[in-house]
Amino acid sequence: MSDACIFCKIVAGTIPAKLLYEDEQVVAFADIAPQAPVHVLVIPRRHLASLDGLTEADRPLVGHLLERVAHVARLLGVAEAGYRTIINTHHDGGQEVYHIHVHILAGKRIGPMVVR
Ligand code: AMP
Numbered sequence: 596m597s598d599a600c601i602f603c604k605i606v607a608g609t610i611p612a613k614l615l616y617e618d619e620q621v622v623a624f625a626d627i628a629p630q631a632p633v634h635v636l637v638i639p640r641r642h643l644a645s646l647d648g649l650t651e652a653d654r655p656l657v658g659h660l661l662e663r664v665a666h667v668a669r670l671l672g673v674a675e676a677g678y679r680t681i682i683n684t685h686h687d688g689g690q691e692v693y694h695i696h697v698h699i700l701a702g703k704r705i706g707p708m709v710v711r
Contacts, residue, residue, distance in 0.1 A: 616666070
């Protein structure tokens, strides 16, 4: 756990979040500033700062994380219609919170990806 990390605090239960799924390795909760009707973040309990920096040792956890993203999408009832997943990395990728997280965006047709 990183004391300064807001998502570690959500994992620890010291700041509130709308939890939607949890197991021994990952937690899913509603994004506080949703960009789509469904906007959920799925994170590992363990503090991993960014996609950049993952090592071979992280493969089992990251594999589980990604499989649970698909599970959470099914739980939310959006899997059949579809959803977008995003992992932002560092400044140019738009990463604001340095605890790796997968965004699930769904609930409407999300158009082609446009990079401005
Ligand atoms: P990123 O830009 O990929 O780092 O995304 C960080 C996301 O975390 C943003 O979509 C924020 O709205 C979201 N966020 C920040 N603080 C919280 C919080 N306390 N609870 C839920 N979502 C949060």
